[in-house]
Amino acid sequence: MREVAILGVGQIPVREHWELSIRHLAVEAARNAMHDAGVERIDGLYVSNMTSGELNQQRQLGALVADYLPQHGVEAVKLEAACGSAGSAMRQGIIAIASGEMDAVLVVGVEKMTETPGKTTTAALVTAADADYETPHGITFVSLNALVMQRYMHEYGYQHGDFAPFAINAHANGAKNPNAMFRDPISQRAYERGRMVADPITLFDASPIGDGAAALLLVPAEKAPDAVRVIGSASATDTLSVHDRENPLWLAASEQSVQRAYAQAGIGPVDVDLFELHDAFSIMAALSLEACGFAEPGQGVRLAQEGAILPNGRIPIATMGGLKARGHPVGATGLYQLAEAALQLRGDAGEAQIPDARIAMAQNIGGSGATIVTHILQRP
Amino acid sequence: MREVAILGVGQIPVREHWELSIRHLAVEAARNAMHDAGVERIDGLYVSNMTSGELNQQRQLGALVADYLPQHGVEAVKLEAACGSAGSAMRQGIIAIASGEMDAVLVVGVEKMTETPGKTTTAALVTAADADYETPHGITFVSLNALVMQRYMHEYGYQHGDFAPFAINAHANGAKNPNAMFRDPISQRAYERGRMVADPITLFDASPIGDGAAALLLVPAEKAPDAVRVIGSASATDTLSVHDRENPLWLAASEQSVQRAYAQAGIGPVDVDLFELHDAFSIMAALSLEACGFAEPGQGVRLAQEGAILPNGRIPIATMGGLKARGHPVGATGLYQLAEAALQLRGDAGEAQIPDARIAMAQNIGGSGATIVTHILQRP
Numbered sequence: 224m225r226e227v228a229i230l231g232v233g234q235i236p237v238r239e240h241w242e243l244s245i246r247h248l249a250v251e252a253a254r255n256a257m258h259d260a261g262v263e264r265i266d267g268l269y270v271s272n273m274t275s276g277e278l279n280q281q282r283q284l285g286a287l288v289a290d291y292l293p294q295h296g297v298e299a300v301k302l303e304a305a306c307g308s309a310g311s312a313m314r315q316g317i318i319a320i321a322s323g324e325m326d327a328v329l330v331v332g333v334e335k336m337t338e339t340p341g342k343t344t345t346a347a348l349v350t351a352a353d354a355d356y357e358t359p360h361g362i363t364f365v366s367l368n369a370l371v372m373q374r375y376m377h378e379y380g381y382q383h384g385d386f387a388p389f390a391i392n393a394h395a396n397g398a399k400n401p402n403a404m405f406r407d408p409i410s411q412r413a414y415e416r417g418r419m420v421a422d423p424i425t426l427f428d429a430s431p432i433g434d435g436a437a438a439l440l441l442v443p444a445e446k447a448p449d450a451v452r453v454i455g456s457a458s459a460t461d462t463l464s465v466h467d468r469e470n471p472l473w474l475a476a477s478e479q480s481v482q483r484a485y486a487q488a489g490i491g492p493v494d495v496d497l498f499e500l501h502d503a504f505s506i507m508a509a510l511s512l513e514a515c516g517f518a519e520p521g522q523g524v525r526l527a528q529e530g531a532i533l534p535n536g537r538i539p540i541a542t543m544g545g546l547k548a549r550g551h552p553v554g555a556t557g558l559y560q561l562a563e564a565a566l567q568l569r570g571d572a573g574e575a576q577i578p579d580a581r582i583a584m585a586q587n588i589g590g591s592g593a594t595i596v597t598h599i600l601q602r603p
Numbered sequence: 604m605r606e607v608a609i610l611g612v613g614q615i616p617v618r619e620h621w622e623l624s625i626r627h628l629a630v631e632a633a634r635n636a637m638h639d640a641g642v643e644r645i646d647g648l649y650v651s652n653m654t655s656g657e658l659n660q661q662r663q664l665g666a667l668v669a670d671y672l673p674q675h676g677v678e679a680v681k682l683e684a685a686c687g688s689a690g691s692a693m694r695q696g697i698i699a700i701a702s703g704e705m706d707a708v709l710v711v712g713v714e715k716m717t718e719t720p721g722k723t724t725t726a727a728l729v730t731a732a733d734a735d736y737e738t739p740h741g742i743t744f745v746s747l748n749a750l751v752m753q754r755y756m757h758e759y760g761y762q763h764g765d766f767a768p769f770a771i772n773a774h775a776n777g778a779k780n781p782n783a784m785f786r787d788p789i790s791q792r793a794y795e796r797g798r799m800v801a802d803p804i805t806l807f808d809a810s811p812i813g814d815g816a817a818a819l820l821l822v823p824a825e826k827a828p829d830a831v832r833v834i835g836s837a838s839a840t841d842t843l844s845v846h847d848r849e850n851p852l853w854l855a856a857s858e859q860s861v862q863r864a865y866a867q868a869g870i871g872p873v874d875v876d877l878f879e880l881h882d883a884f885s886i887m888a889a890l891s892l893e894a895c896g897f898a899e900p901g902q903g904v905r906l907a908q909e910g911a912i913l914p915n916g917r918i919p920i921a922t923m924g925g926l927k928a929r930g931h932p933v934g935a936t937g938l939y940q941l942a943e944a945a946l947q948l949r950g951d952a953g954e955a956q957i958p959d960a961r962i963a964m965a966q967n968i969g970g971s972g973a974t975i976v977t978h979i980l981q982r983p
Contacts, residue, residue: 246735274656275730276654276657277656279734280726280729280730280738281733281734282653282683282685282730283683283684283687283730283731283843283973285691285840285974286684286841286843286973287733287843290841290842290847295840295841295842296839296840296841296856296859297839297840298694298838298839299684299838299840300683300684300838300974301682301683301684302680302681302682303663303680303683304665304666304679304681305662305663307663311665311680314678315680315698318695318698318699318702318704319702321702322698322699322701322702322703323701323702324698324701346660347656349660350655350656350660350661351663354624354659354660354661355624355626358660459676459678460666460670460675460676460677460679461666461670461675462670463663463666463667463670467670476676479676589663589666590666593666593667593670594663594666594679594680
């Protein structure tokens with residue numbers, strides 16, 4: 224199987240982009256990635272998105288983005304796995320290059336969520352949950368995560384304030400990222416006074432939606448010896464309904480995909496210099512750290528409290544703001560994570576740079592852990 | 604690149620399946636394919652679907668179908684390219700096996716369209732068109748095709764009745780397929796008296812929506828020397844808006860994908876024994892025959908009038924009813940086409956069997972020709 228390298232990285236700021244339609248968001252990030260790579264013609268295009276059918280009355284984003292790039296005629300398709308769509312698209316891009324079918328693959332994640340006349344984003348997002356066994360009970364995505372967080376606090380004896388380090392770290396890091404939606408650091412006091420959303424989740428435990436797009440240009444590693452390499456790539460699934468899991472506090476699909484990716488890369492948690500995890504909610508950051516082997520079950524919050532997740536800590540997370548501060552344009556998020564990880568390894572992360580980062584990991588989660596995709600990248 | 608074989612075929616009848624949720628439709632077809640293949644564990648799952656976000660309030664079908672198969676933990680994702688979703692999913696399944704990443708891949712197409720309280724299927728389907736430049740003019744998918752058909756009739760001097768052979772052939776063939784939605788042959792007189800939908804498209808020029816699911820189990824060809832082989836696989840795109848094309852009567856993405864597939868297979872149109880084309884509307888059947896080299900531009904209708912498309916003709920089409928009579932559960936259609944083509948090559952097509960079929964082609968179209976995927980299959 225051919226190894227894959229990331230030759231180009233493209234992003235646009237996560238914002239309320241009312242002046243741009245979904246095609247323009249995607250095309251701008253995609254062109255940035257192609258320009259960064261110095262590539263003018265691609266062999267394949269994978270677009271990721273979750274909600275454009277309802278929120279933008281637009282499907283078939285593969286052909287649409289190909290049309291407007293323009294890369295007329297190019298093979299293109301859209302992938303969806305809820306908030307894990309972009310990691311899944313990256314995975315297909317890697318497989319396409321590995322197959323020998325394509326030599327230059329563009330992977331673009333895009334979501335336009337803030338201008339949706341007559342539709343509620345909450346209703347579009349809850350399609351990631353089980354429509355027969357979860358949604359009919361009136362659950363939303365934030366309330367589902369609130370139930371999990373309640374259980375975690377009960378099981379391991381935490382208070383709400385104990386989760387503050389996740390939000391404080393993310394916002395401090397987001398302040399250094401020009402593409403982040405929120406660029407103001409927050410204090411412990413601000414965290415503790417956060418407005419309640421769904422007990423115990425407050426405003427500072429939940430990531431914001433936004434409009435955004437991020438893209439990567441992939442090539443066979445042998446053609447780009449100086450580019451960031453993909454040394455691990457794996458995807459796994461779990462039950463869609465959280466109540467169907469033996470242990471709702473264990474992300475089995477995270478463990479499964481990360482263990483496979485570690486094995487491919489020939490590394491373990493101790494070798495990872497930074498981890499772009501899926502902190503859609505504070506509780507998901509804690510559970511991800513545990514499932515990926517950085518902390519024992521119930522100790523993810525403690526790890527954060529000890530400062531290990533800070534830029535100078537043992538395992539820096541959300542180094543450019545994470546979902547919490549960079550923002551969470553759902554179908555684009557996994558590619559923002561990978562773009563940020565690649566920039567860190569190139570030494571192009573600006574003020575947010577983690578010194579001497581050699582190995583970075585990115586993990587993208589769809590639903591409450593039903594689809595989890597892990598990628599491990601290495602500095603050239 | 605490893606060659607790919609179709610080891611298992613699964614379908615359910617296209618119907619109004621009010622008693623089954625979308626997960627059950629998909630799982631039934633998928634299990635049929637696994638049982639047919641004698642395979643109990645898969646390495647990857649590709650699900651295709653177009654409208655489940657709006658019509659079933661359900662996304663993340665990859666994880667959902669994996670959960671209920673059950674194939675816990677397996678890598679899974681959903682692909683979408685409007686009505687070309689299933690052909691696109693097949694394409695990814697082939698690439699995944701070719702890459703060496705997977706040895707047993709399940710590709711499942713599913714759509715549940717007939718039980719959609721408070722939502723209109725027409726509104727969900729028009730998301731395949733351009734939301735900025737087509738949909739705002741009040742266009743629907745049938746009216747878009749009506750404009751193309753008008754232009755074709757004007758350009759080449761046809762009357763509406765000239766298109767009758769497409770509908771008559773499809774319904775005659777559907778009568779022999781137990782999975783077809785409509786199993787009654789129709790007469791020329793019935794065709795001519797068809798109720799008007801969007802001038803000149805009548806009820807008998809338009810395929811019916813339906814609930815359905817079809818699946819294929821793919822393996823490396825070297826592991827299944829007696830199974831149907833995939834000898835050509837290609838996908839191409841065109842502008843999303845029909846008015847952006849130099850010639851709205853030429854399916855450029857069809858030509859591009861079919862030429863690539865012919866080259867891979869080392870064959871030409873003359874070698875194809877049957878062609879499962881995308882007859883969502885009569886006009887699309889004519890345009891497909893022309894773009895794939897079976898007729899000169901403007902001669903697709905004449906080819907049908909000469910009887911060449913009949914089961915005993917030069918190039919049998921819609922051999923098990925096509926979209927017109929088997930039904931068009933949009934995100935599943937491309938896999939019904941491939942399932943039917945595979946059954947023909949195995950000699951398992953029952954009453955609809957084309958004698959001594961050696962090479963079959965299936966072409967799946969998303970939107971009005973924006974995404975077109977072609978596969979060529981060969982008898983073992």
